[in-house]
Amino acid sequence: MDQQAVVEYRYRAVCEVLGGSPIGEVAVRYGTTRQSLDTWRTRFTAEGKTGLADRSRRPRTSPMKLDAEVEALICELRREHPRWGARRICHELAGRDLAVAPSRATVHRVLTRNGMIDPQAQAPWCSAGSRSRRDTPPCGTRGCLPPGRAFLVLTQRRCR
Structure with a gap:
């Protein structure tokens, strides 16, 4: 309508x-x-x-919105130190005289929004190496496997 x-x-x-x-x-x-x-x-x-008439559902204010100065500071720190990630920038901001230091997630969102993080450059969790099949039981367990059966071994390691 x-x-x-x-x-x-x-x-x-x-x-x-x-x-x-x-x-x-x-x-x-x-x-x-x-x-x-x-x-x-x-x-x-x-x-x-x-x-x-229909009214806008957009909030009038965003009280928790990050100040533009803090966002500019985050971007400036990233430009000066390209190897620093959200965790390090958050640590550096905590040492400065800010009213409220942003969280690591907030810093990461700012970096992503400004195109300063390449998602492909981050090391993802391995999907191929996270599960492996074994024909023998894992170390420390005893038991026999019926023919054609295998143990699924779950590991959590990062691809490097």
Whole structure:
């Protein structure tokens, strides 16, 4: 539905409620909830027909947003020291006079957002080397394997 059709649809529902029809019955007829219909009625009485239009769901403020100065400092540290990752930059920022030092995850998001981290250059967890099949039981275990059976050995090591 386009914006004008939505406003007209809501206007008809609100007019029925203002005309004396029970809000519950009108909500069922229009396929909405009583709470939504009450919100539309309140907006209509306060703002008129323009109050029935969809509103932005975007937050008005982001109180936890990182300051632009701190983000610039993170980028500057990375440019000066290209081998430093998020952990080291976070450690360096903790030693400075900042109101709140950003977390390692925040520093990593800043570096990623500014294109300063190459995801391919990071060492991923090995998928091929993380499982291996053995025909003999792992060290320290006793037992016999039926023919054709194998132990799955799980290891966690990083590819280097």
